[in-house]
Amino acid sequence: MKKVNLIIFLLLPLFCLAQSTFKLKGKITEEKTSLGWSNIIVSTQDGKIVDGTTTKEDGTFEINIKKGTYKIGVTLLGFTNWEKEISIEKDTDLGTIILKENATNLGEVVIKTKINTIEQKIDRVVYNVENNISVVGGDALSAINTAPGVVVQSNAINILGKGASRVMVDGRMIELSGEELNGFLKSISATDIKSIEVITNPSAKYEANGTGGIINVILKKGIRNSWKNSSVISYDQNKYGIYTLRNSFFYSKNKFRFAFSGNGRTGNSRSTEDLDIYYPNGLWAVKDDSKQKENNLSGRVSLDYDLSGRTTIGFQYLNENAAPDMRSKTDIKIFNTSKTLDSLLVNNGNNNKYSGSQTYNAHLVSKLDTLGRKVSVDLDYFSYNSKFDKNFMATSYSPDGTYQNTNQSARNNSNQNIDNVSVKTDLEQPLQFVNLSYGAKVSFIKSNSDVFYYNTISGTPELDPNQSNVFEYKENNQAIYINGDKKINDKITVQLGFRLENTQTNGYSETLNQEVENNYLKLFPSLYADYKLNKNHGFNFSYGKRINRPGFGLLNPFRSYINSNSYSEGNPFLKPSFSNNFDFTYSYKKNLRTNIFFNTINDGYGVVFTSNPEINTQIMSRENYFKENSFGIGENYSAEITSWFETQSSAYLLGSKTSFISDINAVPSNSMQVYLSTENTISLGETTKLQVEYFYSSPFKKGLYEIGYMSGLNMAIRQSLFKNKLQLNFLINDIFNKSYLKGYKSIVNGVTQVYSQNESSRFFRLSATYNFGNKKINVEQRKFGNEDEKKRTRK
CATH class of the missing domain: 2.40.170 (Maltoporin; Chain A)
Incomplete structure (x- = not known):
């Protein structure tokens, strides 16, 4: 009998806990299209995260949660965040939540709200170059040269007062320098660049090599379940002429993403x-x-x-x-x-x-x-x-x-x-x-x-x-x-x-x-x-x-x-x-x-x-x-x-x-x-x-x-x-x-x-840029792991 009482005593808290949790469910969509893999975040009123999940492929989700008042947040790349404060006292169905597309992720739409040209972050300065006219039709090298405090001169990219800098593209280190680095950057269309990050003191996550800091080029991105093609043709005339043709294609559907670019x-x-x-x-x-x-x-x-x-x-x-x-x-x-x-x-x-x-x-x-x-x-x-x-x-x-x-x-x-x-x-x-x-x-x-x-x-x-x-x-x-x-x-x-x-x-x-x-x-x-x-x-x-x-x-x-x-x-x-x-x-x-x-x-x-x-x-x-x-x-x-x-x-x-x-x-x-x-x-x-x-x-x-x-x-x-x-x-x-x-x-x-x-x-340069598709591409760019070695091959 004592053993039975002891078991009941041990199981009582679990029983009470089970009785005090309720089901929270819902469905995330974009108008008529389900949005799988959306992030569902449950937090307290002071911002502390207590639980969360991701939606299934059909956009549905379900969470077991204790009684209380919470903030429910929904996030997905390419869409405006959704948040609502609710009180959980019983099983709750949020129904269908419709996310709105975030216009700032569409490179071809007219954005009425101005983005700050320069933004100060804790460990970097972000320079938004999307509307810079002089680099449109040009390349990443010319775009970098317009970033505040950055100078490109004689095959060297320098942060003023720091010396020669390393370059990343979407967080992936480009292990080149001098003429070879410049040649690589010339193969990237400036019209594909969203912003340039100037990192004078890189954090411990980055390789310690390089005294002149890091320049990180951020490319434009779109959203899932779409495709996009961008073509650029340009002609430069100095004493001689230079022709450049660039094309990039992005495709994303459900779980699969593909990207190809040729220059x-x-x-x-x-x-x-x-x-x-x-x-x-x-x-x-x-x-x-x-x-x-x-x-x-x-x-x-x-x-x-x-x-x-x-x-x-x-x-x-x-x-x-x-x-x-x-x-x-x-x-x-x-x-x-x-x-x-x-x-x-x-x-x-x-x-x-x-x-x-x-x-x-x-x-x-x-x-x-x-x-x-x-x-x-x-x-x-x-x-x-x-x-x-x-x-x-x-x-x-x-x-x-x-x-x-x-x-x-x-x-x-x-x-x-x-x-x-x-x-x-x-x-x-x-x-x-x-x-x-x-x-x-x-x-x-x-x-x-x-x-x-x-x-x-x-x-x-x-x-x-x-x-x-x-x-x-x-x-x-x-x-x-x-x-x-x-x-x-x-x-x-x-x-x-x-x-x-x-x-x-x-x-x-x-x-x-x-x-x-x-x-x-x-x-x-x-x-x-x-x-x-x-x-x-x-x-x-x-x-x-x-x-x-x-x-x-x-x-x-x-x-x-x-x-x-x-x-x-x-x-x-x-x-x-x-x-x-x-x-x-x-x-x-x-x-x-x-x-x-x-x-x-x-x-x-x-x-x-x-x-x-x-x-x-x-x-x-x-x-x-x-x-x-x-x-x-x-x-x-x-x-x-x-x-x-x-x-x-x-x-x-x-x-x-x-x-x-x-x-x-x-x-x-x-x-x-x-x-x-x-x-x-x-x-x-x-x-x-x-x-x-x-x-x-x-x-x-x-x-x-x-x-x-x-x-x-x-x-x-x-x-x-x-x-x-x-x-x-x-x-x-x-x-x-x-x-x-x-x-x-x-x-x-x-x-x-x-x-x-x-x-x-x-x-002088003449250039033409043409974009077509549904403007909703979402391709995750990955950086290569050999970040510290490739640059020094060309010194």
């Missing part, structure tokens, strides 16, 4: 370079005029399938091929100490190039429950290969043009093959006191590269083993991270993260029989704090520690010739550099932002332009040669002044203090820099807009280099037809031809060099 680019561009080298025995005035092919073909395919309302699997494949062959002529005027022309050296060169990459990604995403716990797994394989075949001949002439001799003729071949395998797992776990995310990643890299130099002056190629090399590089990396954010109250939000990375590298020169190893374990913290004083005033602080690993090509110790008197060489002893980055931002009425920052770099490495006066040769080497403190203040203002006039303007004052940590025969110098920009849009009617842009960068000195002024004036006009389905655009870029790099000066070993480069900065 083709053909034509030629012109690049001119001027270099004055003041040798002790006289000036060498170098002028180079190159014609480069703009041949690029790329494609991307992605598939996603919902195994259930909570679990999705998918696959992505990306292929890129480029053949930017170049023909160049370099004239070198050689003067004596009396400034009289002594001779003329003419270099004619042909550089046949090819590069290709393939990226495979398989992924799984699963919502573990309705409270926000989610796990994702990515398996990636990346391969890259490149071939360069450089032929050049140097011929000497007397001042009157009489042939003297052929003093050098050579062929320089270079090949590189890279393989990378990585596995990454991320878990999001919202808790009552903090929202946690944590994960791990392992990656394995192998790079094989070779450089072969042939002397062809006799007519028969002869291998020069002293200028040839076979180099192998291996790198393994293991990383774990944890990140937590907490909304303390309506005004204060904080976020703290830690990332631990363990790295092992090995570089081996077969020719020199030289091996270099470097193993290190480092911790990378990040911190964010956001304070909203009221609706008009907000404050944001962030800190992050970062690492900058040398690219694979920078570690190969042998020479790659640019012309007969100029070559580039790597350094197998390069070490990674480390940076500490501090940012403080004040926001006023979401229109005015004031940003103050301070950054430190230790063991900084970079290109050192030196000259050998004995043989009159320019050498581009890489060294860990500096320590630097950078600081600055920036003002950004954006507003709709009238119904027909909008403006966005920026002003920055930047400075740095650099000291050399190696035996470079040079003296560091630093000065302040002023950077100004403005973008103004004028509505000439319902379907016609005019945009005028201008920027100015003052001359400044930074460490080893002095850089001249730059400025640029652009004008663009857009005409929309057929309810915005067709857009015609005309752009004149750099009207006065002043936005190119010039006055780039350094003094090393007592030799002064002054350099300038213009890569067709002045051009």
Whole structure:
């Protein structure tokens, strides 16, 4: 009898609990169409989530819930959120809930409500570029250049005061740099871009590599059960012409989503370079005029399938091929100490190039429950290969043009093959006191590269083993991270993260029989704090520690010739550099932002332009040669002044203090820099807009280099037809031809060099964009897991 009483006592609470729960059910639809996999969230009146589920394929749901008063919320990507407060005292049927389509997800409809051009988030600045006229018909590279505080110059994308930045597309890191990164971004249509995120201090979730922050390009998305096609054709005219054709197709129905995009680019561009080298025995005035092919073909395919309302699997494949062959002529005027022309050296060169990459990604995403716990797994394989075949001949002439001799003729071949395998797992776990995310990643890299130099002056190629090399590089990396954010109250939000990375590298020169190893374990913290004083005033602080690993090509110790008197060489002893980055931002009425920052770099490495006066040769080497403190203040203002006039303007004052940590025969110098920009849009009617842009960068000195002024004036006009389905655009870029790099000066070993480069900065563009379909595509973009490796393949 005692046992029976004990059992009854133990079961009584469960019996009472069962009696006090009721069924809550309903159905979610879009007019007559059921909306499966909608999120149903049950929360208390103070916002604490107590239960939830997702709707079945037919849009129905059912939850067992205790007696009480709750807020019932319904969310689904592409639709306006629905919320209602109800009291549960019995089984309740909410009936049919109709969600309304969210117009901001339709790229082709006219949106009456203006979106803020610049938005300050806790860990990033969001720049909305959907209505930027100058980039319509262009590409992602030109769009990035319009983001506040971002400058694209000489194949480098920089956040002002931070240095070269990494680039992501929809959260997927693009592991390229320099010309290769620019080529990739040119394959993305600017009309497909919704916004650009500028992340100066990335959180612990992101790889720690890269001192200059992250630029994240967000593409436009639609909704489920629909399809859409977008086509763009454009023509750019500089000295030569470039044709570009892009097409993207998206399809989504029920559990299945498919996307395909193809991009083709053909034509030629012109690049001119001027270099004055003041040798002790006289000036060498170098002028180079190159014609480069703009041949690029790329494609991307992605598939996603919902195994259930909570679990999705998918696959992505990306292929890129480029053949930017170049023909160049370099004239070198050689003067004596009396400034009289002594001779003329003419270099004619042909550089046949090819590069290709393939990226495979398989992924799984699963919502573990309705409270926000989610796990994702990515398996990636990346391969890259490149071939360069450089032929050049140097011929000497007397001042009157009489042939003297052929003093050098050579062929320089270079090949590189890279393989990378990585596995990454991320878990999001919202808790009552903090929202946690944590994960791990392992990656394995192998790079094989070779450089072969042939002397062809006799007519028969002869291998020069002293200028040839076979180099192998291996790198393994293991990383774990944890990140937590907490909304303390309506005004204060904080976020703290830690990332631990363990790295092992090995570089081996077969020719020199030289091996270099470097193993290190480092911790990378990040911190964010956001304070909203009221609706008009907000404050944001962030800190992050970062690492900058040398690219694979920078570690190969042998020479790659640019012309007969100029070559580039790597350094197998390069070490990674480390940076500490501090940012403080004040926001006023979401229109005015004031940003103050301070950054430190230790063991900084970079290109050192030196000259050998004995043989009159320019050498581009890489060294860990500096320590630097950078600081600055920036003002950004954006507003709709009238119904027909909008403006966005920026002003920055930047400075740095650099000291050399190696035996470079040079003296560091630093000065302040002023950077100004403005973008103004004028509505000439319902379907016609005019945009005028201008920027100015003052001359400044930074460490080893002095850089001249730059400025640029652009004008663009857009005409929309057929309810915005067709857009015609005309752009004149750099009207006065002043936005190119010039006055780039350094003094090393007592030799002064002054350099300038213009890569067709002045051009005009005609473009047409046409969209058709039902404008309701919803394709989930996945990022690849090998985020830290692919970028360095092109350095």
